[in-house]
Amino acid sequence: MSLKLSITEEMKKALKAKDRQRTSVLRFILSSIKNKEIELKRELKDEEVVGVLASLAKQRKEAIEQFRKGSREDLASKEEGELRIITSFMPPPLTEEEIERVVKGCIERLGAKGKGDMGRVMREVMSEVKGRAEGKVVKEVVERLLG
Secondary structure: OOHHHHHHHHHHHHHHOOOHHHHHHHHHHHHHHHHHHHHHOOOOOHHHHHHHHHHHHHHHHHHHHHHHHOOOHHHHHHHHHHHHHHHOOOOOOOOHHHHHHHHHHHHHHHOOOOHHHHHHHHHHHHHHOOOOOOHHHHHHHHHHHHO
């Protein structure tokens, strides 16, 4: 079953259970997927759906941080609930050791020598770990291995 279809099925279950927050978040996810499909003029593959989910998760994390800075714990906890729902459909995140293995493989394949090759390595690694690792963590690993 495709990821989009499983999200649709979960939304139906949430509607039947009258779970307003879950229904709302799942509708938002599906509309974000639909918008991306309209933009690309085609159906999204599961990897691309994971990319949309990763983008939504990143937005929620940033909002949580901002709400906490503004002492709005009520809004931060609402965003955390939405983040849990979004991440439940994403593949498990990679550990730092797994990211390091991917980075080393990319460095070997590309023949990267130093910091000047960082952009190429980052592009390659991010395409491989799409949605399973944050760019900030990947950047730190790449810098450490190229530095």
